[in-house]
Amino acid sequence: FGRKRRSRVTEQDRAVLQQRDKLRQYQKRLSLGLERERALARQLLRDGKKEKAMLLLKKKRYQEQLLDKTENQISNLERMVQDIEFTQIEMKVIEGLKIGNECLNKMHQVMSIEEVERIIGETQDAVEYQRQIDELLAGSLTEEDEDAILEELNAITQEQLELPEVPSEPLPEKIPEVSPIKNRPKPELVAAS
Numbered sequence: 377f378g379r380k381r382r383s384r385v386t387e388q389d390r391a392v393l394q395q396r397d398k399l400r401q402y403q404k405r406l407s408l409g410l411e412r413e414r415a416l417a418r419q420l421l422r423d424g425k426k427e428k429a430m431l432l433l434k435k436k437r438y439q440e441q442l443l444d445k446t447e448n449q450i451s452n453l454e455r456m457v458q459d460i461e462f463t464q465i466e467m468k469v470i471e472g473l474k475i476g477n478e479c480l481n482k483m484h485q486v487m488s489i490e491e492v493e494r495i496i497g498e499t500q501d502a503v504e505y506q507r508q509i510d511e512l513l514a515g516s517l518t519e520e521d522e523d524a525i526l527e528e529l530n531a532i533t534q535e536q537l538e539l540p541e542v543p544s545e546p547l548p549e550k551i552p553e554v555s556p557i558k559n560r561p562k563p564e565l566v567a568a569s
Contacts, residue, residue, distance in 0.1 A: 388460060396453045403446045406439050413439075 413436045420429035 389457065392453055392457050392460075396450055399446050399450050399453070403443060403450070406443045406446070410436055410439055410443070 413432050417429045417432045417436070420426075420432065
C-alpha cells in the first residue's frame with residue numbers, strides 16, 4: 377500500500393510523447409485554419425476578389441502540405457517509440473541470456489564431464505554389486521524354503537479372501553418363472569387388429 381509504483385514510462389518516452397502531443401495540437405490548429413481560409417476564399421470569390429481568393433488558396437495549399445508533413449512526423453515519432461520499446465525488450469532478452477550463460481558456466485565448473493563419467497561409473501558399479509547380492513540371496517534358498525514361502529503366500533491369500541458362509545438348508549429344485557409384465561398383448565396380435 378505504501379509503496380510507490382515505478383512508472384514504466386521513461387524520460388525518453390515522455391519526451392517523445394510530448395513532441396507527439398505538440399504535433400497533434402499543431403495539426404489541429406492547421407486543420408481549423410484551413411477550414412476558415414476555405415470559407416474566406418469563397419467569400420472573396422463572391423465579392424469578386426479573385427486574386428485575393430487565389431492567394432488565400434495558395435496559402436491554404438501550403439498549409440495542407442505542412443499538415444501532411446506533420447502527419448509524417450507523428451508517424452515517425454510513433455515508429456520511434458515502437459523501436460525504443462522493441463530495443464528495450466531485446467536488451468532484457470540479451471540480459472537474460474547473459475545471466476543464463478553465466479549460470480551454465482558456473483554449473484559446468486562445479487560438474488565437469490569427468491565428474492559426470494565418474495558418477496555414472498560408480499552408479500553402474502553399485503547396480504552390479506546389488507545384482508550380485510540378489511543372486512547370492514536367491515541361490516541360498518533351499519527347496520524346503522521355497523515350499524515354506526509358497527505355503528505362507530497361500531495362507532495370506534486365503535486370509536484376504538473372506539468367503540460367505542454356505543447355507544445349511546437345501547436349495548429349491550426349480551425356481552418358478554415370474555413374468556414382470558402381466559396381461560400384455562403379444563406384438564403380432566396388436567399389429568393384426
